[in-house]
Amino acid sequence: MTERLFFEDAYCREFSAMVTGRTRVGKSPGVILDRTAFYPTSGGQPNDLGVLNGVPVLDVVEGESGEIIHLLAGEIEGSSVTGIIDWPRRFDHMQQHSGQHILSQCFERALNAATVSFHLGLDFSTIDVSLAAFIEEKATDIETMANAAVFENRGIRAYFVNEAQLLALPLRKPPKVAGAIRIVEVDGFDFSACGGTHCRAAGEIGLIKVRKWERRGDTFRIDFLCGNRALKDYRWKNSTLNSLAMALSVKDRELGETVSRLLAEGREAQQQLSYLKEKLLDYEAAELDSQAQSLGGMRVVRQVFSQRSSEEIRRLAV
Numbered sequence: 001m002t003e004r005l006f007f008e009d010a011y012c013r014e015f016s017a018m019v020t021g022r023t024r025v026g027k028s029p030g031v032i033l034d035r036t037a038f039y040p041t042s043g044g045q046p047n048d049l050g051v052l053n054g055v056p057v058l059d060v061v062e063g064e065s066g067e068i069i070h071l072l073a074g075e076i077e078g079s080s081v082t083g084i085i086d087w088p089r090r091f092d093h094m095q096q097h098s099g100q101h102i103l104s105q106c107f108e109r110a111l112n113a114a115t116v117s118f119h120l121g122l123d124f125s126t127i128d129v130s131l132a133a134f135i136e137e138k139a140t141d142i143e144t145m146a147n148a149a150v151f152e153n154r155g156i157r158a159y160f161v162n163e164a165q166l167l168a169l170p171l172r173k174p175p176k177v178a179g180a181i182r183i184v185e186v187d188g189f190d191f192s193a194c195g196g197t198h199c200r201a202a203g204e205i206g207l208i209k210v211r212k213w214e215r216r217g218d219t220f221r222i223d224f225l226c227g228n229r230a231l232k233d234y235r236w237k238n239s240t241l242n243s244l245a246m247a248l249s250v251k252d253r254e255l256g257e258t259v260s261r262l263l264a265e266g267r268e269a270q271q272q273l274s275y276l277k278e279k280l281l282d283y284e285a286a287e288l289d290s291q292a293q294s295l296g297g298m299r300v301v302r303q304v305f306s307q308r309s310s311e312e313i314r315r316l317a318v
């Protein structure tokens with residue numbers, strides 16, 4: 001069993017350890033250490049990256065006996081190692097994961113909706129919640145509640161409890177494992193059984209923003225972003241809005257109204273164009289008819305069109 005330094009201190013970025021085992025997964029050599037700050041993929045949170053003795057860590061996985069396997073880009077010699085984790089990646093995961101706990105609690109409080117799963121990708125964060133219906137107004141209320149917990153800068157701490165102590169806690173959902181359970185508490189606000197890495201205070205999460213949602217059977221998938229991800233998302237959206245407003249010579253807040261008006265004008269222009277095309281074809285048909293020659297009792301018109309659609313030519317012939 002590898003000692004998990006991230007349980008005690010999620011801010012530990014550099015550590016020394018001893019190699020206790022070596023393995024191989026596919027083509028990658030793997031090492032097992034007596035202690036590590038590298039988080040293995042679990043509970044919806046992806047693994048850390050970084051280096052061990054300067055060799056890149058490609059993946060971190062949990063073995064069957066609780067050991068943590070670091071898959072490496074190359075072999076490392078010797079029995080002692082120094083590990084450094086990729087901190088921006090880890091901190092991003094901490095912001096999303098702590099934000100998720102708060103958001104899930106808000107769904108419980110506002111809609112009595114349980115979170116059934118959490119996914120954290122390279123640039124997206126989602127939770128699936130049990131819900132029959134979801135509307136914009138509710139999303140705004142929940143978002144406001146979640147950000148209020150952030151602005152209150154509630155402390156976040158992790159601790160282990162036994163089964164008796166567990167019964168006294170208002171857990172969001174029962175833990176999947178028995179024995180000593182690790183609890184992550186957002187001070188008096190949310191209690192979750194969780195092995196993940198978290199910010200030490202809600203203020204570090206930054207903004208929690210619900211971006212969109214979609215129905216998936218009897219659940220809704222809520223797409224949200226926290227902290228730096230929310231800032232990056234705001235940045236490109238703001239830049240897009242500014243360029244569009246400049247191109248259309250309106251204020252950013254007038255964009256919605258302006259685009260609706262332009263679309264309506266476009267539809268109207270399209271209708272007028274169709275009407276005028278029809279009229280023009282009628283005139284053209286009458287003119288061609290006047291040039292028709294009699295051939296075996298039929299009136300024949302010969303004309304070559306190189307730049308007209310077959311639909312238009314058919315219409316002309318009728």
Ligand SMILES: [Zn+2]
Pocket residue numbers: 043097101192193194195196
């Ligand atoms: Zn968690």
